[in-house]
Amino acid sequence: MMDNPFTHKSWSPYVVGAAIGVLSWFAFATADKPLGITTAFENTAALVEKAAIPDFEQANEYYAAKAKEGKSPKVDWEWMLVLGVFLGALLSASLSGDRTTESIPGLWRRRFGGSVGKRFIAAFLGGGLMMFGARLAQGCTSGHGISGALQLAVSSWVFVAAMFAVATAAAFMLYGKEGAQHV
């Protein structure tokens, strides 16, 4: 059993990358879809807002605009993809004993201390800002960074270059050169 690759905690990033490349062939061939995560979040939020607030659908041009494109929010291929990512990671981590209950990553603790509340507030706000940005740009590290880039989309290469530059600057400001020594 020692040689079962599924029980290993990590695989070579080149093997993982190549397999994700082949997986994108599969997605295009079987569903005619690029791999992407954030559209499903937008659809879920749109369905919740429509259900929670009466007249939201009439008041907000969003639903009319999406209906016109034939992209009304629903539980679709992308939605199941996100659910699958959760299950696949759960499976992988369970097989290798890499499951954790960690709330504060070590590098964060070193820089910002051991307050769980502080880390959770930052994660909530950071996650929210990131998703807002992904919807403004119509893609994320998967939709633009992998799927868009491999289709040679101009929008995706612009997004990846700008996002990487901003995130690098932000990471050095937040965690500093000192943080880099502890990665």
Add this chain to the structure above:
Amino acid sequence: MFDEPTKLALGLLTGIVFGFLLQKGRAAKFHVIIGQFLLKDWTVVKIMGTAVVVGSVGVYALVTMDMASLHVKPLLLGGVLLGAVCFGVGMAVFGYCPGTSVAACGEGRRDAMVGVLGMLVGAGVYVALFPLLQPVIKSLGDMGETTLPQLTGTSPWPWVVGLAVVGSALLWFLRHGPKRSSQGGDDSAHADAVRKQHDFSAAE
């Protein structure tokens, strides 16, 4: 409200493989993502670079054989640039990207679970502000769903081959190039990462 069952099943299957790979690639870990932006741990670039090089060959082959079509996002420069700024700052604070945060939830990471709730709220803010955001998104023009070959009026194949050559050279350099402080070949990088995780656990 629901797509047809076959599509849903295919999406789930594709997602399970994707999540499995992200977890095995260690991309669902805060220190790997932040390590990339601190230019110390090149795992994320290696995974994404290899995926793009391998992916482009097959996807353009499928498109050439009429077995798939391109799905390119429009070049709305205002939305793409402002989006990239929000995304970059948010990701540096959160420490996961959208796909890897969902994978990190599967790994059990509590901060990623909180962040995913924040992501739903962020998506909700976008939907609620949709009419107000349109002028901002379109502020720097709309160049349409353009690819690099279309923009330059060339065949995609020189681009796909060029990307494979340049990408492979860069990835080869990352693996075999001059050693950085904590960066050796792949195996030593893995060993380093594993050892450091133990350091962190021991320190806590």
